[in-house]
Amino acid sequence: MKAIVIGSGIGGLSAAIGLRNAGVDVTIYEQAAAIREVGAGISLWPNASKALGKLGLADALNRISIPQIDGGIHDAQGRIISGASGEFVVESFGAPVIIAHRAELLAMLHETADGIPVHLATRLKNYEQDADGITAVFENGDRATADVLIGADGIKSAVRAQMQPTSKPRYAGYTAWRGIAPFDYPANETYWGESWGRGARFGLVPMSNGRVYWFAVQNAPEHMPKPAEGHKDYLLKHFGGWHHPIADLLNASDEAAILHNAIYDIDPLTNWVDGRAALLGDSAHAMTPNLGQGACQAIEDAVALGNAVTASGDITAALAGYQAKRITRANSIVSQSRRIGEVGQWANPLACWLRDNLFRALPASVRNKQVAAVVGYEV
Numbered sequence: 001m002k003a004i005v006i007g008s009g010i011g012g013l014s015a016a017i018g019l020r021n022a023g024v025d026v027t028i029y030e031q032a033a034a035i036r037e038v039g040a041g042i043s044l045w046p047n048a049s050k051a052l053g054k055l056g057l058a059d060a061l062n063r064i065s066i067p068q069i070d071g072g073i074h075d076a077q078g079r080i081i082s083g084a085s086g087e088f089v090v091e092s093f094g095a096p097v098i099i100a101h102r103a104e105l106l107a108m109l110h111e112t113a114d115g116i117p118v119h120l121a122t123r124l125k126n127y128e129q130d131a132d133g134i135t136a137v138f139e140n141g142d143r144a145t146a147d148v149l150i151g152a153d154g155i156k157s158a159v160r161a162q163m164q165p166t167s168k169p170r171y172a173g174y175t176a177w178r179g180i181a182p183f184d185y186p187a188n189e190t191y192w193g194e195s196w197g198r199g200a201r202f203g204l205v206p207m208s209n210g211r212v213y214w215f216a217v218q219n220a221p222e223h224m225p226k227p228a229e230g231h232k233d234y235l236l237k238h239f240g241g242w243h244h245p246i247a248d249l250l251n252a253s254d255e256a257a258i259l260h261n262a263i264y265d266i267d268p269l270t271n272w273v274d275g276r277a278a279l280l281g282d283s284a285h286a287m288t289p290n291l292g293q294g295a296c297q298a299i300e301d302a303v304a305l306g307n308a309v310t311a312s313g314d315i316t317a318a319l320a321g322y323q324a325k326r327i328t329r330a331n332s333i334v335s336q337s338r339r340i341g342e343v344g345q346w347a348n349p350l351a352c353w354l355r356d357n358l359f360r361a362l363p364a365s366v367r368n369k370q371v372a373a374v375v376g377y378e379v
């Protein structure tokens, strides 16, 4: 069986590895002229680290892990709203939360995908198919034919545009900044997580090699321009008065390396398959980053796709099996992520006070059940 994978992001590379491991002859086509990832961290929850293990990356993941630390949600003064210990996560879900540098994760995936051809600077225009195969038509005039085509081409997917023309990215109402600061966390201050203010949140996560990944989220119009004073001073103005060590982290960050993105998702789709073509990753289920699950779900997709192909050599049956295994779970996480983002971005002081106290009062058993449904899953 021959497969074409469109896109060499986390989803596309994972899918190519899953298909290659299932005995498929895979080729990747990527629009970018060079492979690169943005300078930010990414959280890989136990569901994703276990799935990456199934793709053969367990040892590589261990190399970039840091010892387990405690985490949770805090208020802007740093008082705990809802927390979980690192030990609890490992004991309950069989794997730690791993915070990776995106570029290091991508490098790991490339290493594992060694031998799979990647055609760069090759942007898909559309696909054509008949009973014998599927052809990818590229903007440079190239064409490639295979038995199956996987659209792992992100939230603005050309494959989804052809398959589901009415599906469009939806602006979530808030914008996010991300950065990595050189910062040695004192051993007695191990902490990762997110702090909630009014219409604003700040997250910080220690990474390997004395670095901390941080993100800031704020309600904003969709096309918010770059702040006149620069990102760093703007963020210091809005978040510098929050708890320690937020101001220190912002001060330690390089202005030029701060990323600023409006946040989008898509409405859940009812179908990911069109004959020999299927969606995977953000093209199928782009979600807001509130649960840190977008890439985790793409990796789960990849394992499920490989398993479905192994289970059935027939393309139609394999893609039907892949969709049946994945679509309900991924859509549910799109919806949960959207809801938690809406609540996290509340700006009304009374509503925020009620929210924080309701979360504080939530019994641990209820909270753990909700977390388990998302991260305790094994594909």
Ligand SMILES: Cc1cc2nc3c(=O)[nH]c(=O)nc-3n(C[C@H](O)[C@H](O)[C@H](O)COP(=O)(O)OP(=O)(O)OC[C@H]3O[C@@H](n4cnc5c(N)ncnc54)[C@H](O)[C@@H]3O)c2cc1C
Residues within 6 Å of the ligand: 006, 007, 008, 009, 010, 011, 012, 029, 030, 031, 032, 041, 042, 043, 044, 122, 123, 124, 125, 152, 153, 154, 155, 156, 157, 158, 176, 178, 261, 280, 281, 282, 283, 287, 289, 291, 292, 293, 294, 295, 296, 297, 298
């Ligand atoms: C602020 C923020 C924080 C996040 N944090 C987390 C987190 O902590 N944990 C987590 O799991 N997820 C997180 N996510 C989500 C995660 O980044 C995405 O879900 C993940 O990167 C999706 O991977 P993908 O491969 O499906 O898509 P992409 O990463 O978008 O890759 C798509 C690839 O396809 C290529 N492409 C696009 N169109 C074409 C075309 N027509 N032809 C050829 N190639 C094409 C692109 O160049 C790209 O390389 C976050 C997202 C944001 C915005």
